[in-house]
Amino acid sequence: MLDKLALYLSKPFVQNALIVGVLIALCASLLGVTLVLKRFSFIGDGLSHVAFGAMAVAMVIGLTNDMLLILPVTVVCAILLLRTGQNTKIKGDAAVAMISVGALAFGYLLMNIFPTSGNISGDVCSTLFGSTAILTLSKTEVWICIALSLLVVVFFIFFYNKIFAVTFDENFARAVGTRAGTYNFLIALVIAVIIVLAMKLVGSLLISALVIFPALSAMRLFRSFKKVTVFSGILSVVCSVAGILISILAETPVGSTIVAVDVVVFGICWLIGLITTGGNK
Amino acid sequence: MSYIQARNLSVGYEGEAVGEQINFTVDPGDYLCIVGENGSGKSTLMKTILNLQKPLGGEIIIGDGLKKNEIGYLPQQTPVQKDFPASVEEIVLSGCQARCGLRPFYNKEDKALAQENMEKLGIDFLKKRCYRDLSGGQQQRVLLARALCATRKILLLDEPVSGLDPKVTAEMYELIRNLNKEGITIIMISHDISAALTYANRILHIGENIFFGTKEEYLNSNVGRAFVISHEKEGEDHVG
Ligand SMILES: Nc1ncnc2c1ncn2[C@@H]1O[C@H](COP(=O)(O)OP(=O)(O)OP(=O)(O)O)[C@@H](O)[C@H]1O
Ligand SMILES: [Mg+2]
Numbered sequence: 001m002l003d004k005l006a007l008y009l010s011k012p013f014v015q016n017a018l019i020v021g022v023l024i025a026l027c028a029s030l031l032g033v034t035l036v037l038k039r040f041s042f043i044g045d046g047l048s049h050v051a052f053g054a055m056a057v058a059m060v061i062g063l064t065n066d067m068l069l070i071l072p073v074t075v076v077c078a079i080l081l082l083r084t085g086q087n088t089k090i091k092g093d094a095a096v097a098m099i100s101v102g103a104l105a106f107g108y109l110l111m112n113i114f115p116t117s118g119n120i121s122g123d124v125c126s127t128l129f130g131s132t133a134i135l136t137l138s139k140t141e142v143w144i145c146i147a148l149s150l151l152v153v154v155f156f157i158f159f160y161n162k163i164f165a166v167t168f169d170e171n172f173a174r175a176v177g178t179r180a181g182t183y184n185f186l187i188a189l190v191i192a193v194i195i196v197l198a199m200k201l202v203g204s205l206l207i208s209a210l211v212i213f214p215a216l217s218a219m220r221l222f223r224s225f226k227k228v229t230v231f232s233g234i235l236s237v238v239c240s241v242a243g244i245l246i247s248i249l250a251e252t253p254v255g256s257t258i259v260a261v262d263v264v265v266f267g268i269c270w271l272i273g274l275i276t277t278g279g280n281k
Numbered sequence: 282m283s284y285i286q287a288r289n290l291s292v293g294y295e296g297e298a299v300g301e302q303i304n305f306t307v308d309p310g311d312y313l314c315i316v317g318e319n320g321s322g323k324s325t326l327m328k329t330i331l332n333l334q335k336p337l338g339g340e341i342i343i344g345d346g347l348k349k350n351e352i353g354y355l356p357q358q359t360p361v362q363k364d365f366p367a368s369v370e371e372i373v374l375s376g377c378q379a380r381c382g383l384r385p386f387y388n389k390e391d392k393a394l395a396q397e398n399m400e401k402l403g404i405d406f407l408k409k410r411c412y413r414d415l416s417g418g419q420q421q422r423v424l425l426a427r428a429l430c431a432t433r434k435i436l437l438l439d440e441p442v443s444g445l446d447p448k449v450t451a452e453m454y455e456l457i458r459n460l461n462k463e464g465i466t467i468i469m470i471s472h473d474i475s476a477a478l479t480y481a482n483r484i485l486h487i488g489e490n491i492f493f494g495t496k497e498e499y500l501n502s503n504v505g506r507a508f509v510i511s512h513e514k515e516g517e518d519h520v521g
Contacts, residue, residue: 037365158385165375168367169356175331176379176431177350223411224368 029236048204078192353428376430
């Protein structure tokens with residue numbers, strides 16, 4: 001078994017998958033804590049439906065490179081959703097649901113009114129599970145991913161205190177002169193880019209899992225923002241590596257294996273949390 | 282000149298005024314209590330003073346060397362924080378954001394200030410604890426310490442004692458009175474008219490009738506007398 005693992009690890013496509021998997025897991029989990037706290041756990045799902053709607057439009061107007069439409073539309077939607085802070089009438093979860101259901105319906109409607117020869121179910125499947133499976137990444141994709149992830153991590157470290165202040169109590173932050181609007185916009189932009197990128201590479205099912213599980217697992221065990229953030233980063237990376245390796249050895253689909261590992265780890269964290277707090281939480 | 286001066290101020294939401302023709306001034310060292318019925322627009326007024334929302338009419342003049350980011354604020358209650366994993370220390374420190382500006386990290390002085398304020402409010406021993414596991418009174422102290430990190434001049438408190446038991450309430454009032462004695466100007470919204478009359482030197486009553494003046498003037502005005510009497514009745518009902 002170890003021989004098999006060593007053999008695979010020497011192959012470039014496995015190395016690429018590990019690099020990209022780890023980086024996306026790290027970025028997603030860093031932003032995940034903020035997303036979960038802002039009630040945006042389902043943003044990955046919502047945005048994939050938006051991408052589907054945009055794809056339908058691209059198909060109807062006969063755009064050959066549909067990413068030209070999908071990328072900007074999804075990023076704009078993400079920003080619109082996320083920059084609405086704590087003072088809006090429609091809360092995060094409802095806003096995500098509205099946009100996602102709306103976009104899905106419109107996309108499907110368009111495809112029915114203007115039937116094209118495209119393989120609809122195939123395309124829907126690929127927006128859900130990732131069009132480029134993580135095992136067939138190209139060199140360029142890997143480099144883009146590395147560059148963007150570095151940017152995200154640097155952004156996160158530099159703005160960590162602002163992110164905390166704005167997420168914890170936006171009104172107070174604004175009252176004492178923090179430019180909450182600007183920071184909300186920046187956070188939204190970074191999240192949007194990461195989600196769209198990850199959606200393309202690993203699919204929206206996986207991105208939702210990467211956003212939700214490490215953050216929730218860490219929250220079971222820790223009681224400060226810093227510890228939760230650091231631990232969810234570590235947890236997310238470990239789970240992804242484990243998921244990828246298991247999937248290679250057991251020949252299971254990568255995305256769902258990573259999600260499965262995340263679920264199991266969440267269960268363990270939940271149990272530990274239950275025991276350490278004496279079950280009163 | 283005054284710290285804050287409101288002239289013919291109207292406050293409200295989306296063009297619908299909740300309070301109109303509000304005039305008042307806050308001078309350094311004042312202890313102003315804002316009183317009025319539920320829904321009369323007290324919180325709205327406070328948010329307008331803090332520039333969290335635009336006035337519908339009139340103006341607020343900030344002066345006497347007070348800068349926009351030198352106002353500390355204790356919000357009424359914020360629902361986001363319910364399951365937020367944050368330690369007391371992190372929250373108090375976030376009050377230093379005002380001093381940070383664009384600087385990304387807290388420096389030694391910020392940390393010392395946070396420590397000093399935690400000690401002052403007697404929550405030093407809680408600093409590694411999670412905010413959501415604290416009692417209501419402790420939570421209010423944490424938020425007050427945070428507000429103190431943001432200012433040395435003026436504090437705006439929106440019902441700082443709501444939901445606290447009588448003993449903790451009295452402690453909280455004592456704390457605020459001491460801060461005022463140290464020279465921090467206080468603007469406090471309160472439902473508790475007797476506390477307002479005990480501690481404040483100025484009263485702003487908003488609602489159908491608007492009144493602004495000293496405590497003595499308030500007690501001699503029609504608005505004041507009616508409000509005080511209706512609340513005394515309420516108090517007796519509670520006891521009886
Ligand atoms: N976000 C909002 N949008 C529209 N109207 C609002 C909003 N918040 C409050 N209001 C309305 O404005 C009025 C004043 O509300 P406000 O919260 O200022 O009252 P208050 O005097 O602080 O009351 P309380 O003593 O209960 O805290 C109320 O009638 C309320 O319904
Ligand atoms: Mg109020």
